[in-house]
Amino acid sequence: MPRNNLVAAIDIGTTKTVVLIGEIQADRKLNIIGLGERPSAGLRKGEILDMSAAKEVVHAAFADAEKTAGLHGKVRHAYLSLTGSHLEGRRYVGSTSVAATRVSREDIERAKNDAKRRKTADDRFVVHYVRQPFFLDGKPLANAENMVGKRLEVSYWTIDAARNRLEELLHIPNDMGVHADDLVVSSLASAAMVADDTMKRNGVLVVDIGGGVTDYALYYNGYVVQTGVIPVGGDHITNDLALGLRISREEAESIKIKFARAYIGADDEHATVFVSNAGSPIGGREFYKRSINLIVSARVDEIFQIIRERLGRFGEGDRVAAGAIITGGTALLNGLDLCAANALKLETVVGQNPDWVTEELSGPKYSTALGLLQYALGAGDGARRMPGAPAGIMGHIRKFLRL
């Protein structure tokens, strides 16, 4: 049933929407056969403000992707990325006494259920339970089954979302007859692309800076330790430039792309750049590079300072040996890695998508969509699920939302 193994990755960002179509063969092989990319509409800070505008763009990007794949109307399953400041992550610990001397499957189930027992508020819904290691009598274990001990603990990094936001998001594929197989938090999807297992074992921070929001995920010992969303992204840099330099957003965006750098260089002091007036036949202006870079570096520094503060002791260098990896559209900002390294006190690089990704999709702005396909293939951090597979969290969500 080759056609049934077609799956779309839909990454609805604040500034752009990316749809990839993947063909999954023999459960293990992924071919990317379609790409649709459109500037987003109707979103701010990762959340939908204007449903019909957002939907129109996603549907158009989806149609583009189907067209490039030569599969008009054939793709019926999708993975969606999830972001926005309505997402909340926290760690829940469950525990149980081991019934016999060795840990049984029942013990493990009991501990897991204990960790998941907490009720969320009526307007919230858990989208991810990301399991962290077992602790048997305080000793961390990847797999506790058949090990000897008395007290078994298991913790989950639990991410819940606002029910309304979820519902809005799910209406988008639903309204074009596409089944949402799963939702994956953007930071986890991106991390699946830019960080490998070794990095995750050694400790790595993945930061995805998009247009409207910054998603981050911290891994340690191969597990997700923490995730988060900061409702600040590249658009804020543009806005700051527009306000600081008293220019239009369009000009600010152009300055950001062409000239901005996220740190102050020695040569910035008296250097200037000239920008002609957009939309006006007369004039144009000169700007000090230092002014541009002061504005940009202040904002970028702040984003990473907020992340550092939220990570607390988990973000300290000895626990994050593989350093920080930046991805997302704003990762291309000149000097971002230096500014981030300085704020986070971690070694920082701009992430690379894996080698198997074609040149066309190698840019950091595709990390999330590619990561979604990786999840669809079943190699992500969560439970493995094939397109069309029932149950899982999506089954609950669907029931919950009566979709």
Next chain:
Amino acid sequence: MSEQLPESPDAEAFPDSLDPVNADAPESVNSDDPQSVNADSPAPAIPELPDEPDAPEAPRQGGMPATRVKIIGVGGGGVNSVEGLMSGGLLSAETVMNAEFAAVNTDAQALETSPVPERLVIGRAQTRGLGAGGEAERGRAAAEADRAAIDALVSGVDLVVLLVALGGGTGSGAAPVIAKAAAESGAMVISFVTLPFSWEGDRRTRQAHEAIDRLRAECEAVIPMHNDMLLQGEGADAPVEAAFNRANAWVCSGLNALCGMLFKRGLINIDFATLRSALPVRGGRTLFSVASAEGDDRFRLVLERLMDCPLLYTKDAVRTADTLVVNIVGGAGLSLARVNEILSAVKGRFGGRENTVLGAVIDDSHSDFVEVCVLGSAGIARKINAPRPRRPSAELRSAPKTEDPEGSIGETDILAAEESAAASEVDPAKLAVVAEGDAQKGAKPRAGAPAQTEIAFDEPGDFFADSHTRIDGQDIDLPTFLRRHIRIRL
């Protein structure tokens, strides 16, 4: 009240109007003079160009002596500029109809073929009509020698606009003399000047800067345009004329805004005395910006572009002013609410705490168009309370002000000022438009409100308001550099 106030029912709502001209000549206001502006009639027929450009008291709108505006090009570049304006098609009908054009040069031959109606060769005795040879001193001597002719040229003119390309001899030397003559005759003087390209050499640059300092001392406003800056947007191989054309485009916008304020029938009119009250002293630094926008997003765009105006960012321009003249021209969608929104945004960005004068005009011919012009003066706050003496005619037409004798505008009740201004200044013919657009307070004319033409607002505008996210007590959507108090040099 202003001399442009159209004949309208609410003219009678102010029997004790302080407008001295109305008091002196009520018949002329209500006369059947075909040139008087009638609120009930469609847009007034375009009056013909006066045959005598320097007829001092040519009766125009409302049968009152009209404000006389004379645009004088000084020196080769300045005369070219006037010629460019006259033939360029960028000037508005109000400007062409109401302004007089003149040219002053030491080069007799250049003037001979000029299409400018009023031409004056200065310094024939000194230069034999051969020009000033790039020497400002010679240009000045030429102007001093023909001071009587210059006095005659500016006599009776209310607003003298000088166009000068600084750096050369005549422009740099004669322009300050002409400005002085005009100022002494009681005129308000505004100069648009271009500064030489840097490759023209130190001497011309120095000459230009000396001239600009002299001009500032004599002018209410000096708007400098750097040729380097004007050309920078053009690419490396742009012809020098490109800078000239750009400079002229700015001058046109500025002149159109000034003449639009004074001569176009408006939602809120500015008469000459009011304009003058906003630029009360000479020698200040000038803020000047003009921008226009079309389309649904025009009210946001025009404010953005106003902040973009390159004339704000020249080396010696100021970015906030003590006094401001704000003129807004818009299509039928320009409601009082919009006018207030624009005004508070403009004040938020440019200042104008000492005195802000607002003009607003509805131009029915462009429905989704808006143009905003801001002219301000900075570094004069302490001088404001001692304005220089005005000649009697200007005093006679001076409109009553909201400020008390000490000039402390801050005590004016903002809402009262807003409402009464609306009541006294709104053209009833346009009220339908206002009422349709927004349910706006002040849309109804109110009897008994004091007549006034100045509006004082103290609240800085914040048109970047958005829905904000707080992190650790900080409004994260505000630029970080602002919250961290990082100074950004422009």
